[in-house]
Amino acid sequence: MGIKLLRLAATLLSPGAAATSTASAADAQSAVLRATQHHPSTTPPYAHHLDALLAFGRGSRLSAAALASALTDRLRAASAGHGDAAVALKCLVLLRILLARGAFILRDQLLVALARHPASGRNPLALASFPLARSFAASSWVRFSARLLEVLLLLPDASRDGDADYLAALPNPRLISELAAFASVAAAVRQAPPPSCAPLRNTLIWEAVHLAEEDRVTAERNIAARVREMGERLDTLGLADAAELVCVLRRVEEGAASPPEWKWAGLDETVVADAARLRERAEEVLLRRTEQDMRLVRRDRAAASASARVVAPALGADVRFGSSRWAGNTVSSWR
DSSP, X not given: OHHHHHHHHHXXXXXXXXXXXXXXXXXXXXXXXXXXXXXXXTSOOOHHHHHHHHHGGGSOHHHHHHHHHHHHHHHHXXXXXXXXXXXXXXXXXXXXXXXXXXXXXXXXXXXXXXXXXXXXXXOTTOOTTOOOSSOHHHHHHHHHHHHHHHXXXXXXXXXXXXXXXXXXXXXXXXXXXXXXXXXXXXXXXXXXXXXXXXXXXXXXXXHHHHHHHHHHHHHHHHHHHHXXXXXXXXXXXXXXXXXXXXXXHHHHHHHTTSOOSSGGGSOOHHHHHHHHHHHHHHHHHHHHHHHXXXXXXXXXXXXXXXXXXXXXXXXXXXXXXXXXXXXXXXXXXXX
């Protein structure tokens, strides 16, 4: 085994491997530059450029990592200084598409590249303060798309979407956690910039609108599936899980309380109504679990009080010891 590891290390550290790595990085940078060029600034990445990026996921892990690094570097560069909203938005659109349609190896490397760096704390998606000076509309969608992408990265595996067997096998805390994650996506979509920030001729922004609508539909479908599953196992919830579920369902209801500026950004009324009914049932379960816990606490306190109670004998009475060594012997209590 040691010889095999040495051979593998020698292969990876050889000049040929270094040359391959350099070539992959150069190819990835060229592909990203072609897909995210500034002009035309109102057009989304072309299909053949997108296909070229997707091809990096069908190669080695090295090529996928090179593309992920090149794309995040391009996003950082576009966000620096006064900011290039068109390039940044193209990067975010590409990241969203690659995470949805890319091969597993590419998605895996993108997740690594987009994660907050443990040492420096840098986060390529931290664009809440992206400059608004040059293009207010595009910059607003950069901020929104980056925030939405951050929330999407916290979702469970998309391949499990709508899998009833998968949901049935989840423990209650995990099911509630996933429901909360999709509720967060729905809440993030509702924060989309107003229609005034979506010029009709700017097809790049409308591509971002289309992707956000897809995310809302996916979140809505998954919320509905998890609400149904949780309704079937509601009586199995403990106190903590019931309290958490009530909080999550309230978030779903509160998010739908006021209509969004975009009609497509809001959850379906049927889904919200189902969540409200489940919340009412969950509150009843929470009340029962609270009463049960209070009864147990009172019972434990009563038992502890009874065990600690000592009956003092009258003055001058004899005290009998329980030990057999003192059988037949008594001692006067006044001593």
